[in-house]
Amino acid sequence: MTYEGVLTKMQTEFSNPIQYYLVFENSFLSLNQLLDKSLEINFVGYQCLNCGKKKKIFRQGFCYDCFMSSAAAGDWIMKPELSTAHLDIEDRDLEYEKKVQLQPHIVYLALSSEVKVGVTRKTQVPTRWIDQGAVQAVPIVEVPNRYLAGITEVALKNHYADKTNWQKMLKNDVPEVDLMAERLKLENLIPTEVQEFFNPNKEDLYQLHYPVLQYPGKVNSLSLDKSPNFSGKLTGVKGQYLMFEDGTVFNVRTFEGYVVKISI
Template sequence: MNFSGQLLKMISEYDKPIQYYLNLSEDLIHLNPLIGKTLEIKHTGYQCVSCGSDEKIFRMGFCKKCFFESPYASETIIRPELSTAHLGIEERNLEVEKEIQLVPHIVYLAYTGDVKVGVTRVNQIPTRWIDQGASYALPIARTENRYQAGMIEVALKEHMPDKTNFRKMLQNQVEDINLFDIRDNVHAYFPEDFRDLYSTDEELWTLDYPYESPDKVKPFTLDKKPEFKGILKGIKGQYIHFEGDHFINIRGHEGYTIDFTIS
């Protein structure tokens, strides 16, 4: 069976285990039933997720021009503490920035090989954690906007990481941790102006993946390996695991066009 199109990040459904769908233009290909089957990926070009041009993808699925101009690639996407929409100040496009920034957010703890702090919009629960490959996640603050969440994250990341170590996440060595205890401890690090946003009434999320621990983690990209064929072993985060412990980060290839073959 053959498919062709623009690759976007995998769609996921919260279940036990998580259900994954390869998002290839208008086709959603359910991957869980394909575990054990041979898949072939061939890189054929690029299609910017913003303007649709065939210019080489620069970052986050955008061509270079769109990466520096699109409000969906602005610095506040990565650094929420820089948000200014709550002040009515435009960065690239105020209306888009209001839609992204002036909605409820959460600050959370997640275990992805280490305990990390993060920020996401409420409507991205639990997708954000699934995309990160988190084994556990616990909201610790609810905010009215992205700026407030970003300021809390800035304070907490002085004491813990805010990035996922993908190798540790994929090694799948889950430690016995208590996120409730960690939540109680980090409350002391909240900025004074935002301590009333601290939340203790949140549910602990446990996430199970169609995945088993590898012996090694050998990542590859379609830039260096434009054609790849292998047996699908499992999926975690936005990573597809092939036999031989080869891994590809699908989100890292947004905007790439591919031919996808199921044997």
């Protein structure tokens, strides 16, 4: 059976284990049902997720022109502290920026390869943590806009990592850490204007379990640019990665906007 379409990040359902789906325009794959089965992935071409044109993907599923102009690719996406919609100041499209920035955001601690701090919109809980391959996560504060979340993250980056070590995450090389105890230490580290949103005693620890038959001892990242044709037996899904029996791992998120043909 063959499926063809444009790669976008895998859709998920929060359950035990997490359910993963690759969704194309006219079909979808339930990846949990494909564990221990052989898949063949073939690179076909490109399709920008923003303009839909068959142009080479530059970053985040966008062609170069869209990445440089679209409001959905502004610097404040990766650096929330640069958000300015709360000041009524436009970056690329104020209406879009208000819609995204002026809504509840969560600053959190997550355990994926080590304890990391991060920011997500409240509507993306727990999807954001699943996408990072976190095994545990706990909110620190819920604030009314992206800017406040951003300055909180900046303050905490002096004490915690803000990126996941993807190789450790995929090997399940995760230390034992009490995230609830870690959160208790933070009250004096967060900015003064965010103190009122801090609730260290709330019972809201998330546990996340992934559909993995075996974790690799060594990982080798698959690039469709270098290896446009690949086949292997699927042994797990974690974060936004497909994991194969030979240690090959494929980051679906990295190749958003690539058109592929997948045969089972």
